[in-house]
Amino acid sequence: MSKTPDTIVTGATGLVGRWLVPQLTRQNRQVMVLIRKSTLRAAAYGRWVETHGGNPANLSFHDLEMDQDNLGLADIDTSKLRDVYHLVARYEFGLTRDQARRIAVLGSLRLLDWCQSVPKLRRFVFITGYLAATHAETIRQAPIARQQKLIDKQYRKCGAYEASKVEENILVQRKAKQLGIPYTIVNPSAISGDSQTGETTQFIGPAELVRDIYHGKLPALVGGADTFVPLVAVDYVAKFMASIPQQSEAEGQSYWLLDQATPNFAKLVAQIGQYLGVDYPKKLIPKLLVRALPRVLSGADPEALVFMTNLRYDTKNADKLAKKMAIAQPEFRSSLENWIDFLVSRSAS
Numbered sequence: 001m002s003k004t005p006d007t008i009v010t011g012a013t014g015l016v017g018r019w020l021v022p023q024l025t026r027q028n029r030q031v032m033v034l035i036r037k038s039t040l041r042a043a044a045y046g047r048w049v050e051t052h053g054g055n056p057a058n059l060s061f062h063d064l065e066m067d068q069d070n071l072g073l074a075d076i077d078t079s080k081l082r083d084v085y086h087l088v089a090r091y092e093f094g095l096t097r098d099q100a101r102r103i104a105v106l107g108s109l110r111l112l113d114w115c116q117s118v119p120k121l122r123r124f125v126f127i128t129g130y131l132a133a134t135h136a137e138t139i140r141q142a143p144i145a146r147q148q149k150l151i152d153k154q155y156r157k158c159g160a161y162e163a164s165k166v167e168e169n170i171l172v173q174r175k176a177k178q179l180g181i182p183y184t185i186v187n188p189s190a191i192s193g194d195s196q197t198g199e200t201t202q203f204i205g206p207a208e209l210v211r212d213i214y215h216g217k218l219p220a221l222v223g224g225a226d227t228f229v230p231l232v233a234v235d236y237v238a239k240f241m242a243s244i245p246q247q248s249e250a251e252g253q254s255y256w257l258l259d260q261a262t263p264n265f266a267k268l269v270a271q272i273g274q275y276l277g278v279d280y281p282k283k284l285i286p287k288l289l290v291r292a293l294p295r296v297l298s299g300a301d302p303e304a305l306v307f308m309t310n311l312r313y314d315t316k317n318a319d320k321l322a323k324k325m326a327i328a329q330p331e332f333r334s335s336l337e338n339w340i341d342f343l344v345s346r347s348a349s
C-alpha cells in the first residue's frame, strides 16, 4: 500500500513528468500523481515508471481535471506533503485566449490557492519556458498598471499558447509572493529526448523539424545566421527539477535550462541533415518575409515563428546550481543523434 505523499506532480503523463516521476521515486520520494482518469491509467503509468528505472511502489494516484472550477483536491492527505510540481500544459497552437488561459493561468492560480492548505509546503515548482519567461521578465519591469496591456499585446503577437505562459509566469509569481508560498520556476528551451536512449513522448515542436528534414519537407530556413533555437535533453531537465526543493537558494528564483552547445539554427539543421544523410535547405529567408506571406504559401505556423529569434539566454545560475547538484549537461551531439534515431525509428514503424 502506498504511503502518505511527500511530493505531488501534476501533468505527470507529459514529457517532463514521465522523466521526473521515475527520478523522484529513485530518491525514495512518495509521489502522488495527479492526472485525468487516474484509476484507468494508474497501472500503465506504474509500468512506465518501472521500465524507466523508477519505483512504482512509491506512487499513488488522484484525479485532476485542471480546467474545473473546483480542482477536487480537498480529500488529499497533505500532512507530509513538502513539494508540489506543477507541469500541466495544453501545448497546442491555434487555441483561443480563453482556452489557453483556462488551464495555464486560471488553473495554476487555483492550484496555488490550494497550496495554502498544505501545512509543511517546502516548494512549489512550476515551468514556464525560455522565451515566455524572457518576455515575462521584460513585462515585469514595466509599471504594474501597464503590465496587463503588455500581456494583451503578447496574445496578439505570439498566439494564445505562448502568451498564456507569459501571463501565467507573471500572475503565479505575483500571487505566490502575496500568499508567501515558496516557489521556483524552471524555464527550459525546446526539450529533446533522453540523452542516452533518445526516447521522447512528444512528437510536435522540435520533433517536427527533424521529421520534416528527414522527409525532405523543410522548404527553407527561416531566420538569420544568428537565429538560435536551443535544445535541452529531457533527462537533464528531470534531474535538475528533482533536486530543486532541497536547494534553499533556489527559493524565489528562475532558472533557464538549455544546452548552450546547441548551434545556431542553420547549423543545427545542417547537423541534423548531415546525420540523416539527406539534402537540407541552406538558404535563409528572413522571418519578416515569411510572416508577410499567406500561410498557405509559406507553410509556416505563425505561432511557431515566434520561436525563431536571435535572443540569447543566461544560464549561469542554472549551471552553478547544477554543479552543486552534481549533474552535468549531456554531450550535445550524441544526445541529438540518439533523439534523431528514436524519432526516425518511430516514423518508420
Ligand SMILES: NC(=O)c1ccc[n+]([C@@H]2O[C@H](COP(=O)([O-])OP(=O)(O)OC[C@H]3O[C@@H](n4cnc5c(N)ncnc54)[C@H](OP(=O)(O)O)[C@@H]3O)[C@@H](O)[C@H]2O)c1
Pocket (backbone or CB within 6 Å): 010, 011, 012, 013, 014, 015, 016, 017, 035, 036, 064, 065, 066, 067, 086, 087, 088, 089, 090, 091, 103, 127, 128, 129, 130, 165, 187, 188, 189, 190, 191, 192, 202, 205
Ligand atoms: N516540452 C517542451 O519542449 C517544453 C519546453 C518549455 C516549457 N515546457 C513546459 O513544461 C511543462 C511540461 O510540459 P510537457 O512537455 O511535459 O507537457 P506535455 O507533454 O504536453 O503534457 C501535458 C500534461 O498536462 C496534462 N493536461 C493537459 N490538460 C489537462 C487538464 N485539463 N487537466 C489535467 N491535466 C491536463 C496532460 O495530461 P493528459 O495525459 O491527460 O493529456 C499531460 O500530463 C509545461 O508547463 C510546458 O509548457 C515544455
